[in-house]
Amino acid sequence: MIFLKLFFEFFKVGLFAVGGGMATFPFLSELGPRTGWFTQSQLADMVAVSESTPGPIGVNMASYVGFTTAGVPGAVVATLGLITPSVIIILLVARVLAAFRESRLVQNIFYGLRPASAGLIAAAGLSVAALSLLDRETYAVSGQILDLFRWKGLLLAAVLLYLTRWCKPTKELHPVVFIAVAAAAGILFRFAGA
Amino acid sequence: MNDYLRLFGAFARIGVLTFGGGYAMLPMLQKEVVEKYGWATEEELMDYYAIGQCTPGVIAVNTATFVGRKQKGTLGGVAATLGVVFPSLVIITVIAAFLANFADLPVVKNAFAGIRVCVCVLIFNAVCRLWKKSVTDKPALVICLAVLAGSLLLDLSPVVFVLLAGAAGVAVKTWEAKRS
Structure with a gap:
């Protein structure tokens, strides 16, 4: 039952993903x-779309994955799965708000969870980087390290890194701007070779 | 009934008008929740937002549940939450359906190959932001690097690392308290 599985998987994501x-x-x-x-490169595309459309990124990603997996009902089920743990937890926390805030x-x-979240995102980011910055197939055939x-x-990547981190006039711009720049560069210089 | 619709509507507006989630959402929340409807004070909203960040799940959803619950109890929390996710569902479904039809065009393929490079950079920047906020001392650095190495080398669910890291946080702090 694909919908039950979708709901369960996204319930887990909603329960364990900390840090927005x-x-x-x-x-x-x-x-x-x-x-x-879905594949890793589909997931990277979903990140891009989720960053450049309105709404919370986590919710956008759930809708997108759900739709890719099982159409419109899939999108609804995945999104509901993602938000259910949040609703339950907040309704419980709200009752004991002061105690929760001061609890050692x-x-x-959370002192342990936050650096772990950084580590998890970095590891997943490296897999997307390997996909878009390395060409292991050509290397496997030619054996040339330059390939x-x-x-x-x-x-x-170097240009975008400069624009988003060190270049004062551009670094405060919304991510959608950089995504548009990257799309234009991709088309202009035939990044996919297509 | 009207109150629930108002909660749903206000949070749907917040959902539509926040680009990129997280901090981008605060000004919109202030305008709708504090200024327009008076559902919460500025301080309450900041509290909700702060707790929304350190509870599991999407921050926007957590904050919506808080405000809705304060206004109309459990059902209010549900109405506000459904409101904040509704625009995402519609917009993403339309875009995903549209892109699925054009995914094989060369121009779309090239564009997304470029965009994927940008996604790497955006993820890198997100990690740097989190790093600055969370890796404040040596034990935190160890936790971060251990989770990074563990998830690269071992075939384990992220859930395992989250549980271990939470336990490690408690262990480190308990040990520090005992020593001092």
């Missing part, structure tokens, strides 16, 4: 290969 937005990404990066519902135990748990790298991609 991108925190759902490592869970989905593990979910795709395990279930065969809760603070200590391992997608030079156009690396150059674009």
